[in-house]
Amino acid sequence: MLLLSGLLLLLLLFLTPEGTGFWTLLIPILIFDVAVLYYIGEKRSRELSSIESVIHAIRKDMITSAEDIHLDKGLKSLQSEVKKMFLRLQNDINYLKHLERVRSEFLGNVSHELRTPIFAIQGFLETLLDGAIDDPKVNRSFLEKANKHTENLNSLLSDLIDISMIESHEMHLSFRYFKLFEFLDSVLQELLPRASAKNLQLKLHPFREELKAFGDKNRLKQVILNLVENAIKYTDQGSVEISVEEEEKSVKIIVKDTGIGISRRDLPRIFERFFRVDKDRSRAAGGTGLGLAIVKHIVEAHGSSVEVESIVGQGSEFSFRLKK
């Protein structure tokens, strides 16, 4: 500005005829300066007030889309930065809202699942105390039922502990090579009584006994137990078969049943916490819908993912891969 005025002064001195007074030259320059200063001041104040009104609108939640953000013409690059900041803020807020929803849904589900067995146990105990304890026809079965509900409570609590450990990244895995056949065979031995109680055939297809897989055996046991338990729970007749396919760098473990199957609509949701296709059937079998959520987390911690194929009325096939 100063430089411009100086140049103008020199130009006027050069152009004006001799004898023109100093003030005659200075006054137009001063008027010019004032005009320029006024113009710049106006422009700055317009820009500042456009920034102020955008900040105010964001603070008052009056802006819902980045497209609604308009700054003064001269602030194009600032406008694009503000838009980016707004989008980032919006994403963070949406994520926090989502977390809050998930958290309160989770708490609601947990309280509901805890209340059901506690009410049942309370009911059996009260009936026994009210006199049923002396009735040999019911006293034992009431105690057994109450006991069954405490077992369910116990397994619900261990599932909850697992979920919270996994989600807070406190579950430490210890990866080792182990013999796959020996491992699967021993897990299946534990489940044989359950399968025979339902007249189901539970079999492990033979494969190379020396084949080794890489992973955390304890956590993988939980995965196989969950998948095979589900297969048994949701199959009324036929078989549950476990097979292993050897691939170039991995092994694929497949759990296949001839059960009720899962509809296309429900398939994407079965890994959600507490999701059950048929709540009554699942609850009657002692399920809370946490099993597959835990399976998914553990398999993902092995750098893999669970695949499912299912046809309603024909059966389901769950599979995942491990490094070999």
Ligand SMILES: Nc1ncnc2c1ncn2[C@@H]1O[C@H](COP(=O)(O)OP(=O)(O)OP(=O)(O)O)[C@@H](O)[C@H]1O
């Ligand atoms: N092999 C299967 N066949 C048919 N439906 C299945 C099968 N496995 C899982 N499902 C469906 O997916 C739902 C979620 O399974 P998940 O293992 O998470 O829960 P759950 O078995 O009901 O209870 P939990 O495992 O906590 O005891 C089940 O309730 C069931 O509806």
Ligand SMILES: [Mg+2]
């Ligand atoms: Mg289950």
